[in-house]
Amino acid sequence: MTELKQSLIRRIEATGPITLAEFMAECLMHPQHGYYQKERVFGKDGDFITAPEVSQMFGEIIGLYMADRWYKMGKPQSFHLIEFGPGRGTLMADILRATAPVEGFVDAAEVHFIETSLQLRELQKKKVPHGNWHDTLNTVPEGPSLIIGNEFFDALPIHQYERQNGEWLERRVHAEDGVFQLVVTKPTAHVALIPEHMKDGPDGSIAEICPSALSIMGDIALRLNTHGGSALFLDYGYRISSFGDTFQALKNHEYVDPFAEPGAADLTAHVAFDQLHRAATEAHSKAYGSTPQGMFLMALGIGSRAQALASGTDAAKQEKILSELKRLTAPDEMGTLFKVLAVQNHELPPPPGF
């Protein structure tokens, strides 16, 4: 039994069943045994692969998107380039490389990473030594900002509610004889966040709510509204929230039981883009999307970028670039399930790709 499992069981024995959000937060973020303290998380030899690890083209296209937004902001001589949940730091390194030829951009950018895992901070430092690290957005100094996050929101803890006899009940994690099981109990106050179109779901429905995602989005929107700038988030999930249990665990590129080995597998849930859109709008910023990742990247010219990279290379290399392009954009790969949401200050012209 893992140490984290023992400590979770002791906690449940002492306090009673814990919410799924508490369980997820412990499994991912526990300072010693949490999943994100592991070194080999992403990439081909990790548990799952993310878009920046699939191909450099992803970060390059996002870099050009950021440069465009910087121009539209009037090329501020100093701004904060902020990334949420940077993983191995690959995306930021690619953004900085792709924007190096854009006169003034890299010099004006002060890089900030929002990252809770100390282990991952070390990896990020290797790729972007001049970054500044924060636990939350609150400690990033005020000022105009360009913000990016890839697969950040899907790692935030969710609450699950189950409809029984016309009422929403909270799904909690209980432990019996060393085995975790789900039980339903009185709901926490976050139940009020279930969107209007889902409130009257039929018995047996499951609704998921991610309060920390909504509050982080509120903070981002407030910052952009006050100090100017633009944010872009890519993740997998719903364009419009709907019922269902999307809590899942990945280990060695395979789906596993999320309750089997706490801390050993990555835990995620679908991101509800309509709820993030609403949170941004309520905090007085303007939101665009979500739009499918494939359409977004194609509209921004990832096809031509792939051609440029492939030209003059051998057949094997060309095939590799083509398959990476397909992985990022094809509807049956990451093109449709993954979506993009932009949030920005009202005064900025609309972003490209939406």
Ligand code: SAH
């Ligand atoms: N963006 C990267 C990694 C995605 S995994 C990529 O695309 O490859 C999720 C990342 O978010 C990890 O770096 C994890 O440590 C970080 N993370 C998760 N929850 C966080 C939180 N509450 N605050 C800050 N970072 C968090």
